[in-house]
Amino acid sequence: MCGDGANDCGALKAADVGISLSQAEASVVSPFTSSMASIECVPMVIREGRCSLDTSFSVFKYMALYSLTQFISVLILYTINTNLGDVQFLAIDLVITTTVAVLMSRTGPALVLGRARPPGALLSVPVMSSLLLQVALVAGVQLGGYFLAVAQPWFVPLNKTVPAPDNLPNYENTVVFSLSSFQYLILAAAVSKGAPFRRPLYTNVPFLAALALLGSILVGLLLVPGLLQGPLALRDITDTCFKLLLLGLVAFNFVGAFMLESALDQCLPGCLRWLRPKRASKKRFKQLERELAEQPWPPPTRPGR
Known part of the structure; x- marks a missing residue:
């Protein structure tokens, strides 16, 4: 109005x-x-509103995925009587997650107003499908890294008779922490897709810089011996081929996360329309529009009047 x-x-x-x-x-x-006595501001308000709604959904998805990713890491480590260290929890929650969660919402609205509308509910098929598939990918990568480490000839299992955190550092914790740390960055980038409601990801320079900086630090933690391994309670892995294999898993996770989001955006709406035909709108103005479309307008005049 x-x-x-x-x-x-x-x-x-x-x-x-x-x-x-x-x-x-x-x-x-x-x-x-409006600062101008014109309706030119209406498309801008709609674009800003859609951007805000899509950003809110993205932040919700990221916080849910972040919690589930950490839950999977803890669950894997609990099964072998160990856990993430206190400094590791602090690094994940304060340094990685807080930084990207604050900056990922700075992406501006799309320059062109599209015909599509953002989802109207959190508990919708697109949102829940994205969460479930991303969680499955996260769990698969973490379990894959863990079993790859166990299969290495240099692998020494931890002493299960010693409770956590006294059995830190160990190889199991180091592998799971390294992979999950990359996953927090990957998920933040995957759920921050631009079109059709926001500008492309590369326009959010602070967010992109934070991803690059944190990603470089994590690569250094994995490849450079002795880099912050003492404070983070990480065990040094001397096998360079295995380190590169872990980076390959990270790359696979990165590509898979973006492919999942793209596939859901492009294929899922069509599948839903085919499986669930569109129902008639309950809004009064839509009902009136249908009634007017079914009747001749203007009504024909009767003879003699």
């Missing part, structure tokens, strides 16, 4: 989105006020 905030105050307040085209005192009843 667009108005000047004078005699249409009630309509501006009752509308889903009210835009006042006047800067007078009466315009305060409207959620939005």
